[in-house]
Amino acid sequence: SYPKHVTIVDVSPRDGLQNESMTVPTAVKQRLIDDLIAAGVKKLEAASFVSPKWVPQMGDNSALLEALAATRQSDVSYSVLVPNMRGFENAIVHRPDEIVIFGSASETFSQKNINCSIDESIERFAPVAAAAKAQGIKVRGVISCTVGCPYEGEIDPSQVAYVTKRLVEIGSEQIGIADTIGVGTPLKVQRALQAALEYADITMMSGHFHDTYGQALSNTLAALQMGVSEFDTSVAGLGGCPYAKGATGNVATEDVVYMLHGMGISTGINLDKLVVAGERISEFLGRPNGSNVARALINK
Numbered sequence: 001s002y003p004k005h006v007t008i009v010d011v012s013p014r015d016g017l018q019n020e021s022m023t024v025p026t027a028v029k030q031r032l033i034d035d036l037i038a039a040g041v042k043k044l045e046a047a048s049f050v051s052p053k054w055v056p057q058m059g060d061n062s063a064l065l066e067a068l069a070a071t072r073q074s075d076v077s078y079s080v081l082v083p084n085m086r087g088f089e090n091a092i093v094h095r096p097d098e099i100v101i102f103g104s105a106s107e108t109f110s111q112k113n114i115n116c117s118i119d120e121s122i123e124r125f126a127p128v129a130a131a132a133k134a135q136g137i138k139v140r141g142v143i144s145c146t147v148g149c150p151y152e153g154e155i156d157p158s159q160v161a162y163v164t165k166r167l168v169e170i171g172s173e174q175i176g177i178a179d180t181i182g183v184g185t186p187l188k189v190q191r192a193l194q195a196a197l198e199y200a201d202i203t204m205m206s207g208h209f210h211d212t213y214g215q216a217l218s219n220t221l222a223a224l225q226m227g228v229s230e231f232d233t234s235v236a237g238l239g240g241c242p243y244a245k246g247a248t249g250n251v252a253t254e255d256v257v258y259m260l261h262g263m264g265i266s267t268g269i270n271l272d273k274l275v276v277a278g279e280r281i282s283e284f285l286g287r288p289n290g291s292n293v294a295r296a297l298i299n300k
């Protein structure tokens with residue numbers, strides 16, 4: 001049966017912008033986040049605390065978090081990605097609500113994305129998770145390439161089970177199943193989820209689906225049918241990963257919200273206001289809005 005309420009985690013300020021070639025000013029990111037919150041978004045990924053040499057677009061992470069402090073909403077969860085203790089130390093001064101540690105079910109993607117093996121990444125994440133917990137900050141793990149990898153092709157579900165096990169062991173309270181390059185189809189996504197469920201409860205799971213092959217909304221529904229009630233989505237369908245060539249945006253928040261509301265599932269989000277948020281950032285980036293629902297509502 002379907003959940004009655006779904007938590008939407010808008011990842012556009014992070015996943016949506018990390019891959020942009022143009023420099024997005026901190027003030028524009030701040031406005032995007034303000035617009036998302038005005039639309040009723042209660043959880044978002046504000047930034048990542050990774051190396052600015054690797055991902056220049058996230059180089060203003062501290063400046064952004066500092067700017068956000070003035071209007072920080074107590075009922076909104078601000079998450080940040082952290083790959084290692086260096087990132088944690090930079091992030092912690094801003095008191096994020098949640099730390100996201102991000103691993104991979106593919107060895108090669110792990111090397112390309114965070115410059116270490118899967119097992120080494122767990123060793124780096126363990127002190128991050130422990131330090132976050134000691135400070136009362138939530139820890140969520142996300143696993144990239146759970147169905148397919150740009151370097152290795154299809155990924156065996158046993159790899160997803162293994163990484164889930166390791167992340168849960170070091171204290172990850174939630175596990176995100178990511179289809180980094182959007183190659184997944186519903187039954188494959190369900191198999192990846194099923195594998196993770198060997199070591200994690202369904203209430204811990206979330207879905208993170210890129211829409212490269214147009215499968216992300218179907219994959220969202222497939223996860224929803226298994227009882228997953230949290231999804232990472234990106235307004236206007238922005239997104240991509242600099243270390244996953246050809247990967248396009250995440251499933252559009254507007255499209256997921258429209259589907260959920262149409263199914264009688266609440267999100268707390270106002271779709272019209274969400275469309276405004278997506279239009280503003282698309283206009284700034286000079287891109288067509290990547291959400292079907294947004295385009296339909298605008299042209300109505």
Ligand code: HMG
Nearest residue numbers: 049050051054055083086087113114115144145178180241
């Ligand atoms: P490394 O080079 O192996 O790290 O990078 P290192 O520890 O050897 O340090 C090298 C230099 O980087 C040093 O500086 C460190 O201080 C610095 P130097 O002495 O040369 O001047 N450094 C840092 N600086 C700032 N913040 C840090 C940090 N760590 C080291 N946290 C590292 C390892 C992980 C840092 C690097 O590989 C990296 O930043 N990778 C970027 C990964 C990334 O952001 N990818 C995109 C996000 S993941 C994603 O999009 C997938 C997701 O959406 C789910 C999905 O769709 O699949 C989540």
Ligand code: MG
Nearest residue numbers: 015180240241
């Ligand atoms: Mg992603």
